Amino acid sequence: xxDTQKFLMRRYLLGAVDEGEREQVEERFxxxxxxxxxxxxxxxxxxxxxxxxxxxxxxxxxxxxxxxxTPQKLQxxxxxxxxxxxxxxxxxxxxxxxxxxxxxxxxxxxxxxVPTWRFAYAAVxxxxxxxxSVTLTLVFRKQRGPTEGDISRQLRELNSPQSAxxxxxxSIVLLPVTLRGEGESPNLSIRPGTEVxxxxxxxxxxxxxxxxxxxxxxxxxxPFTIDGLPATNTAAGKALSLKLPAxxxxxxxxxxxxxxxxxxxxxxxxAEYTLKVHP
Amino acid sequence: xxxxxxxxxxQFDLMLKWLGDDRDAAGTKxxxxxxxxxxLFTWRGCYDAEELxxxxxxxxxxxxxxxLAYYEGDPAxxxxxxxKKLLLENQRKQRLQAPLSDVAAYDPATPDENSALDLxxxxxxxxxxxxxxxxxNLIVSYYAGEKxxxxxGRKGLASQSGVAPNTLRVRVYRIRETLEKCxxxxxxxxx
Numbered sequence: 001x002x003d004t005q006k007f008l009m010r011r012y013l014l015g016a017v018d019e020g021e022r023e024q025v026e027e028r029f030x031x032x033x034x035x036x037x038x039x040x041x042x043x044x045x046x047x048x049x050x051x052x053x054x055x056x057x058x059x060x061x062x063x064x065x066x067x068x069x070t071p072q073k074l075q076x077x078x079x080x081x082x083x084x085x086x087x088x089x090x091x092x093x094x095x096x097x098x099x100x101x102x103x104x105x106x107x108x109x110x111x112x113x114v115p116t117w118r119f120a121y122a123a124v125x126x127x128x129x130x131x132x133s134v135t136l137t138l139v140f141r142k143q144r145g146p147t148e149g150d151i152s153r154q155l156r157e158l159n160s161p162q163s164a165x166x167x168x169x170x171s172i173v174l175l176p177v178t179l180r181g182e183g184e185s186p187n188l189s190i191r192p193g194t195e196v197x198x199x200x201x202x203x204x205x206x207x208x209x210x211x212x213x214x215x216x217x218x219x220x221x222x223p224f225t226i227d228g229l230p231a232t233n234t235a236a237g238k239a240l241s242l243k244l245p246a247x248x249x250x251x252x253x254x255x256x257x258x259x260x261x262x263x264x265x266x267x268x269x270x271a272e273y274t275l276k277v278h279p
Numbered sequence: 280x281x282x283x284x285x286x287x288x289x290q291f292d293l294m295l296k297w298l299g300d301d302r303d304a305a306g307t308k309x310x311x312x313x314x315x316x317x318x319l320f321t322w323r324g325c326y327d328a329e330e331l332x333x334x335x336x337x338x339x340x341x342x343x344x345x346x347l348a349y350y351e352g353d354p355a356x357x358x359x360x361x362x363k364k365l366l367l368e369n370q371r372k373q374r375l376q377a378p379l380s381d382v383a384a385y386d387p388a389t390p391d392e393n394s395a396l397d398l399x400x401x402x403x404x405x406x407x408x409x410x411x412x413x414x415x416n417l418i419v420s421y422y423a424g425e426k427x428x429x430x431x432g433r434k435g436l437a438s439q440s441g442v443a444p445n446t447l448r449v450r451v452y453r454i455r456e457t458l459e460k461c462x463x464x465x466x467x468x469x470x
Contacts, residue, residue, distance in 0.1 A: 079399065083455075233333060
C-alpha cells in the first residue's frame with residue numbers, strides 16, 4: 001500500500017479529510033477487500049500510536065476529539081490498553097518461567113533428581129483410568145441415548161451467557177405466527193457437519209428483562225424449556241437468539257412459545273413461532 | 280427510534296439470496312456488511328451505530344424485489360449508498376454527536392484514567408480465563424510487544440497459522456467481542 005494511501009487512511013480516522021476523500025476511503029472500504037484490511041490495520045496502528053504517546057500534539061487532539069467521540073470507541077481503546085498491559089505481563093511471565101527453567105541449574109537439578117519411572121508410572125495409570133471411564137460412558141450413553149435431563153442441560157449450557165459457543169453452521173429468522181400470518185411454517189434444512197443451529201426469534205415488542213422459550217417437538221411428549229434469555233438488537237428488530245444443537249433438530253415440526261418474565265416473577269405469553277426441519 | 284419491523288421473512292430470505300446463492304456464504308456476507316456499517320457509523324461519530332446499521336438493512340430489505348429486478352452491481356455498494364443517505368438525514372436531525380466535553384475521552388497519560396482502567400484490567404484477567412486456551416494464546420500473542428516487534432509478531436503469527444493477516448484480525452476481533460461482553464458484565468457487577 002502506497003504511503004499516501006496510508007496517510008489518507010489515518011487522516012480519515014482522525015476526521016481530517018474533505019467530503020470527496022471521505023467517500024473515496026469509505027467506498028473502497030466497502031468494495032475492496034485489500035483496502036478493507038489495510039484500513040483496519042491503519043486503525044490498529046493509530047490506536048497503538050495513541051496508547052504509546054507517539055502522536056503529534058495536533059493528531060492527539062484530533063484523536064481525542066474525533067476518534068474517541070463515541071462511547072463505543074472509548075471502550076474499545078480502553079480494552080486495547082488493558083489487553084496490551086495484560087498481554088505484555090503474560091508474555092513476560094511466560095518468558096521468565098521459561099528462562100528460569102532453562103537456565104537455573106538448581107531447578108534443573110531438582111527436576112532431574114525425581115526418578116523418571118515415577119512420572120511414567122503415574123502417567124500410564126492416569127491414561128488408563130481416563131480411557132476406561134470414557135469407554136464406559138460412551139457405551140452407557142449408546143445404550144440408553146441422551147435422557148431428557150441430558151438434553152435440557154445441553155440446551156441450557158449452549159444458551160448460557162458464559163457459553164463460549166460454537167459458531168452456528170445454520171441460522172434462520174422466525175417471525176411470530178401473529179405477524180407472519182397463517183400458512184406454511186418456515187422450512188429449514190441442516191447440512192451434514194453442522195453442529196449448532198441459530199434461531200432468531202423476532203419479538204413483536206420488548207417489554208421484559210428476560211424471556212423463557214419452550215420448545216415443543218412434534219415427536220416429544222412435553223416441551224424443553226430455556227429461561228433467562230435477554231432480547232438483543234438484530235436487523236429485524238428486538239429478538240431472542242436461540243442456539244440448538246444440530247442433533248436435536250431432527251426432521252419434524254417445532255413450536256416455540258416465548259414468555260416474558262414479569263416483575264412479580266410470573267411468566268406472560270409473548271409470541272409463538274413454528275418451524276419445520278427437513279432432511 | 281426507527282420502525283422496529285419493516286420486512287417479512289420472504290424479503291429477508293431474498294436479501295440473503297441477493298448476497299449469494301450459497302446460504303452460508305450469504306450469511307457470512309451479511310454479517311460482514313453489517314459489521315462494516317457499524318464501523319462506518321462509529322467512524323462518523325454516531326452514538327447509535329448499531330441501530331443505524333440495522334435501519335440501513337431494513338431499508339434495503341424492504342426494497343429487495345426492486346433491487347433484484349433492476350439493480351446491477353455489488354450489493355455492498357448499495358448498502359453504502361443507503362448508509363450515506365441515512366448519515367445525511369441524521370446530520371439534519373443533529374443525531375451526530377462529537378463534543379469532547381460530553382465524553383470522558385481516555386487519555387493514557389492521565390493518572391485519573393488509571394483507576395477506570397484498573398477495573399477493566401481486573402475484569403479482563405477474569406474474562407481471559409473464560410476463553411478457550413487457543414483463544415487466549417492467540418490474544419496474548421497478538422497484543423504482546425511494542426510497535427515494530429508487534430507488527431513482525433503478527434505477520435509471523437498469521438504465517439504460522441497459515442492464514443492471511445486479515446483473517447487473523449477477524450479471528451482476534453471475534454474473541455475481542457466475547458471479551459468485551461464479559462468485561463461489561465464484570466464491570467457492572469463490580470460498580
